[in-house]
Amino acid sequence: xxxxxxxxxxxxxxxLKRGTSLRITDTEGGANVCAMFHNWENPTERYNMPDTxxxxxxAHITRGHVLYSDMGRILCSVIADTAGWHxxxxxxxxxxxxxxxxxxxxxxxxxxxxxxxxYDGFAIELAKYGLSxxxxxxxxxxxxxxxxxxxxxxxxxxxxxxxxxxxxxxAEMNVLVILNTCQHPLDPNPKYEPKPxxxxxxxxxxxxxxxxxxxxxPENGRGFVLTERYFM
Amino acid sequence: MxxxxxxxVAVRHDAVIPAxxxxxxxxxxxxxxxxxxxxxxxxxxxxxxxxxxxxxxYSAQDTIRAQGNIYLTTGTKLMSSxxxxxxxxxxxxxxxxxxxxxxxxxxxxxxxxAIEKRHMHACRQSFVKAxxxxxxxxxxxxxxxxxxxxxxxxxxxxxxxxxxxxxSGPGxxxxxxAEMNVLAVISNCxxxxxxxxxxxxxxxxxxxxxxTD
Numbered sequence: 415x416x417x418x419x420x421x422x423x424x425x426x427x428x429x430l431k432r433g434t435s436l437r438i439t440d441t442e443g444g445a446n447v448c449a450m451f452h453n454w455e456n457p458t459e460r461y462n463m464p465d466t467x468x469x470x471x472x473a474h475i476t477r478g479h480v481l482y483s484d485m486g487r488i489l490c491s492v493i494a495d496t497a498g499w500h501x502x503x504x505x506x507x508x509x510x511x512x513x514x515x516x517x518x519x520x521x522x523x524x525x526x527x528x529x530x531x532x533y534d535g536f537a538i539e540l541a542k543y544g545l546s547x548x549x550x551x552x553x554x555x556x557x558x559x560x561x562x563x564x565x566x567x568x569x570x571x572x573x574x575x576x577x578x579x580x581x582x583x584x585a586e587m588n589v590l591v592i593l594n595t596c597q598h599p600l601d602p603n604p605k606y607e608p609k610p611x612x613x614x615x616x617x618x619x620x621x622x623x624x625x626x627x628x629x630x631x632p633e634n635g636r637g638f639v640l641t642e643r644y645f646m
Numbered sequence: 647m648x649x650x651x652x653x654x655v656a657v658r659h660d661a662v663i664p665a666x667x668x669x670x671x672x673x674x675x676x677x678x679x680x681x682x683x684x685x686x687x688x689x690x691x692x693x694x695x696x697x698x699x700x701x702x703x704y705s706a707q708d709t710i711r712a713q714g715n716i717y718l719t720t721g722t723k724l725m726s727s728x729x730x731x732x733x734x735x736x737x738x739x740x741x742x743x744x745x746x747x748x749x750x751x752x753x754x755x756x757x758x759x760a761i762e763k764r765h766m767h768a769c770r771q772s773f774v775k776a777x778x779x780x781x782x783x784x785x786x787x788x789x790x791x792x793x794x795x796x797x798x799x800x801x802x803x804x805x806x807x808x809x810x811x812x813x814s815g816p817g818x819x820x821x822x823x824a825e826m827n828v829l830a831v832i833s834n835c836x837x838x839x840x841x842x843x844x845x846x847x848x849x850x851x852x853x854x855x856x857x858t859d
Contacts, residue, residue, distance in 0.1 A: 458787045463706070464748020467807045469757050473746070474805030484770075486753030499805065503716070503746070505707025510729050533727075547701050547727065551790055562801040566717040566742075568710065599711055637757050 415615045420447075421526070422608035425535035425594040427542070428615070429454045430585040432645070435493065435618045438593075438611050440557050443577035445609035446601065447556040448506045448532045449593035451481055451489045457545055457590060459485045463502055463552030469633040473562060475500040475554060478630040480586075480637060487641040488634070489589045491627035493618070494582035497575050501555040503568065506532035507599045516606035529606050532596040539592045556581055557611075558598040570600040584618050584627075586641050652680075652855055659854040665847030666767050666836035668776035671854065672697055673824045678857045679733065681832075682819040683740065683796045685848035687812035689835035690795040691749045691769045694724060694732045697827035700784060702728040706745040706791040716801055718743040718793060724822070727790065732828050737821035740814045744799040746807065749773060749792050750837045759839045772833035780829070794835075795820050797842055809842065823857065 415434065420426045430436050438447055453459035462484040466472075470479055477495040480488045512531040521528040537547050557575035560568050583591075597608050621628055621638065628638045658677065663669045665688070673679050681690050696702035708725040710716045718724075720738045723731045748754075751770035755763040770789070777784035796814035801807055836847050 462748065462754075462791075464746060464791055465751070465754045465757070468747055468799075468809075469754065471807050472805060473801040473807045482754070482757065484751065484753065486751070486757045503707065504711045505705065508729050548788055550727065552707055561803055561805070562716055563803060564800075566715040566801075568714050568716060600714075633757050636761060639761070640753075640756060 415617060417612065417614045420595050420611050420613060422610050423530035423594065423596050425539050425592065426613070427539050427590065427592040430589045430591050430615065432585050432588055433617060433620065434615055435582050435584040436591060437580055437582040437614045437616070438556060439578065439580040440497070440575045440609065441577065441612050442609050443575055444573065445575060445595060445611050446558045446598040447593050447595055447611055448553050449556060449591060450536060450550065450553050452549065452590040453483060453489065454588040454590045457543070457549060459483045460549065460551060461489055467502060469637065470631055473503060475502055478626050480627050480634055481554070482637060486637065487644055488586040488637045490583040490585055491621065492581060493584045493627065494580065497557055497579040497581060499559040499574065500581065501558040501560045502552070504555055504560050504598065504600050506536065506553045507596050508533035511599055515604070519606070530596055532594050535594040535596065536592060543590060555598050560600060568600065570598065570602060572602065584621070587644070652853065653858065656855040656858065657853060658856060659852070662849050662851050663832060663834040664849050665834050666772070667834055668772035669832040669834070669852065670776040670780050671830055673828050673830055673854055675824050675826050676857055677824050677854055678736070678821055679824060679830065680819050680821040680853045681795055682817065682851040683814045684816065684851055686816040686818070687796060687814050687844050688848045688850055689797050689837065689842050690850050691833040691835050692793045692795055693773065693790060693831040695829040696726055696730065696732065697829045700782070700788060702726045702730060703788065703790050704732060704793070709745060716746060718745055731825045733822040733824050735820060736823045740796055740818040740820060742798055742813055743820060744794040744797040745791070746801070747794050747797060747799045749833060750835065755839060763839065766838065767836040769833035769835050773831060776831050809840065
């Protein structure tokens with residue numbers, strides 16, 4: 415239907431309609447896409463990190479997994495993924511973190527290369543839809559991998575995503591997707607070097623009875639039933 | 647470990663929260679806040695708000711990222727969504743607390759267990775009741791992901807989330823010092839569908855006192 419590039423550090427939003435999908439491609443490798451998801455018809459219903467993790471017993475996201483709202487419904491399904499791991503744990507960067515790690519670069523001197531952070535990008539974009547940081551809970555960091563060891567320690571895996579890797583999200587509801595390409599907050603790279611991504615939105619067929627996301631867990635089968643009932 | 651005994655003159659609030667009940671109370675900067683697992687392995691689902699700016703509230707992701715560890719224990723700074731320290735955990739006889747498992751809700755119970763479970767009481771009901779009762783503009787929209795004090799939810803290196811037997815026990819407690827004025831909200835978890843409360847939700851006790859440290 416359409417394609418668009420998201421420049422490094424920029425924020426993008428779209429109401430992704432049920433029956434369409436969003437493919438995100440890490441064109442250069444090493445991208446991070448920090449994203450949040452709301453039910454466009456009632457934005458108090460939104461992506462819920464704990465419900466997503468505990469319904470599927472996961473601490474990473476890949477093909478076959480779904481993103482749950484706090485209302486027991488599925489916002490998006492992951493129908494394709496060549497990166498194999500996306501991080502649901504670490505959240506987003508903010509102004510203090512970016513200033514402390516990379517310093518400051520203002521628009522006055524740097525024009526559109528000025529240093530951006532994910533929290534401020536989300537706050538501004540939410541406001542365009544009548545929402546605010548009250549509506550900002552957990553985010554997903556696509557293309558980033560953070561592993562947890564037996565003591566609970568979190569480690570960022572450098573070089574996880576390679577050029578051309580992509581992930582595809584099928585909208586199961588009409589979903590307000592807000593995302594940006596700011597660096598992952600645990601990325602040890604000392605330089606401000608966010609990467610761009612390519613987005614493509616296309617029509618997709620409705621999930622079949624043997625859809626892999628539906629069958630990946632009995633919980634997801636019930637999640638699809640509850641989502642389908644919402645549209646009855 | 648500090649002395650269990652607290653000067654009774656300094657105590658500003660002392661309450662037992664039965665299972666399935668909400669509790670909401672302000673804690674003033676510098677005050678200490680202790681939650682006691684009276685009978686053991688009871689989930690105390692807990693939220694905090696900056697009492698002077700409710701948009702600034704507990705953030706599970708910011709908290710675990712700031713310390714680079716998913717478990718909460720002594721020394722953990724409980725971070726807000728705007729990057730502030732709400733409280734610091736100063737004592738912990740349990741040793742490990744969860745902030746990835748979130749709260750049970752009637753809707754997530756339908757997904758996790760069975761659609762017929764919709765009627766069963768859940769933490770989200772208590773959280774909504776607590777903040778609506780408190781008023782001042784707080785509503786369901788404002789509920790962030792919570793802390794599950796006394797719960798053990800490990801993550802494997804392969805990226806799986808597991809629910810393990812509790813590491814808490816009768817009388818174990820966690821104690822925090824408020825680094826700013828905060829509004830605390832607890833749902834004493836009523837979950838009957840999984841072993842998080844050993845299928846027997848029990849009371850917890852909360853204490854707030856003026857610190858002499």
